[in-house]
Amino acid sequence: MHNKMEEGLLVSATTEKSELKVRVWVESKKLWRVAFPSMLTKVSSYGILVVTQAFMGHIGETQLAAYALVQIIGSRFVNGVVLGMSSATETLCGQAFGAGHYHMLGIYLQRSWIVNLAVATLLAPFFVFAGPIFRLLGQDEDMAKEIGNISLWFIPINYYYVFSLTIQKYLQGQLKNMIVGWLGTASVVLHVFLSWLFVIKWNWGVPGAMSAMIISCWLMVVGEFVYVFGGWCSKTWRGFTKAAFVDLLPVIKLSISSGVMLCLELWYYAVLILIASYMKNAAIAISAFSICLNIIGWEFMISFGFLAAASVRVANELGRGNGEAARFSVKVISITSIFIGLFFAVLCLIFGHSMSYLFTSDEEVAESVSSLSVLLAFSILLNSLQPVFSGVAVGAGWQSVVAFVNIGCYYIIGIPLGLLLGYVAHLQIMGIWTGMICGVAMQTLVLSYIIWITNWDHQVNKAAYHLNKWLLKPSEEINGSPTHV
Structure with missing residues (x-):
């Protein structure tokens, strides 16, 4: 009897272990179906910025430092808002697709265009007046002049983000983002060629480097438009509709909380770069720190693939009403x-x-840069987990909660500690970076605790409530007041 019981328990344990392996394998396939194309897209898109920086470095030290300040401070401050607000599209499209409300994805996409275009236009003057702004912040005349010149070239990139990011979230929510990965790869290859042609071969300097970036980015957007409008998204894209102007307030609210959440993360690194710019040998400090952050950025783009996977998997499963599957993902x-x-x-x-x-x-x-390699490695390891938790927050619609967590961890702990170690303890760049790492570590711990105590069945009910509240039935969309134009 005793032996039979042991055999039974052993068989049961073996069966459970086998079932777990199958579940992990199935979930991993779903994960990589979203994560790999997203990684390809993020690495390619970020690669365009980094390739431009590499060519700037061969134009001159001042141009490299000016580009670093505009890209990491200016572009992250302004375009970070658009990037953050695009996360609302990710939440809405992911949950709607999981619930089978396919026609709503196209409507959410158009609503996000309306909101993000308005925001991008309001923020465009930052690029116009970047030179005077940085002059007021204490930059010397030569640096401020170069910043003012380079920043104007970022205005088309500002509007590129409006369409590219939202379309990516729309396609990602319905598991069709592989096309964006291939478009991104083609764009970065083209960008390397154009940068070489304009900067090295034709010696156009800064205008050549920035023109190559604009052309490469916008060709990617054209490819995305062709894919969406060309019939490859027939279930979710039914043409332009007046329904896009209905119920904009919930989209605006979620977009704002999404924008604040992500901007607080992006601005965190930008503020640290700004702090570094006041050190002795500022050009060297900024260049070294920005190179390290761009190396982190390359790996972070891979982690963003897992952010996307976490967001889509959580949103889809909550839309389907399966809280346990969301937690396992x-x-x-x-x-x-x-x-x-x-x-x-x-x-x-x-x-x-x-x-x-x-x-x-x-x-x-x-x-x-070499002296910072240990901190660089530790940051990369830490940043491999933090984006996953941010993705869970986006998928579940917790953006406002994470915004408060980011304020506390980044701006109450990370930046003051970085200032203290950098200037008071005289650790310079190493001190600033140590403070940054402490802020990220604290944020990761807090988010892990929030996820650990989450009642996923309650999250399913919340998602169902919002989906039903904002749902426009196909008959209402076509025959009601919000008709196609």
Whole structure:
């Protein structure tokens, strides 16, 4: 009897273990179906910015530092708002697709265009007056003049984000984002060629580098429009409709909370770059720090693939009414992302010095980057998990909660600690970066606790309530007041 009971327990344990392996395998396939195209897209899109920085570094040290300030401070401050607000599209489209409300995805996309175009236009003057703004912030005349010149070239990029990011979220929510990955890859390859042609071959300098970036970015958007309007999204795109102007307030509210959540993260790094600009040898400090942040950014774009996967999987399962599946997805995505982050952290420790020469030929800047390689590796490891939790927040619609967490962890802990270590303890860039890491670590711990205590069945009920509240039936869309135009 005793032996039979042991055999029964053993068989049961083996069966459970086998079922777990199957569940992990199935979930991993769903994860990579979203994550890989998103990684391809993010790496390619970010690659365009980094390739431009690499060519700027070969134009001149002042141009490299000016570009770094505009891209990491200006572009993140302004375009970060659009990027953040696009996360609302991710939440709405993901949950609607999971619930089978396919016609609503096209409506949500158009609503996001209306809101984001208005916001991008309101923020455009920042690029126009970037030179005087940075002059007021204490930059010297030569640097401020170069910043003013480069910032004007970012205005078309400002509007590129409005369409590119929202279409990506729309396609991602319905598991059709592979096309964006291929378009992004083609764009970055084209950008390398155009940058070489305009900057090295024809010696056009800054105008050549920035023109190559604008052309490469907008060709990607044209490709996305062709895919959406050309019949490949027939279930979810039914043409332009007046329904896009109905119920804009909920979209605006979610967009604002999404924008605040993500901007607080993006601005965090931008503020640290601004702090570094007041140090001795500011040009070298900014160049070294921005190179490190761009290396992190490359890996962060891979982590953004897991952010997208977490968002889509959580949103889809909540839309379907399956809270347990949402929780299981979070576990699988988190473990996968950590292992990949560990791999890249080791690579940074091994090749930390060599990588700097991809961005600069200045020996002093390269040595400064090399001295930060340990912090770089630790940041990459930490940033492999943090985006997953942000993705869970986007998928569940917790953007406003995470915004408050970001304020506390980044701006009450991270930045003051960075200032203290950088200037009071005289640790310079290393001190600022240590403070930054502490802020990210605290945010990761807080979000992990929130996810741990979450009642996913309650989240399912909340998602169902909002989906039904904002739902326009196809008959209402076509025959009611919000008809097609």
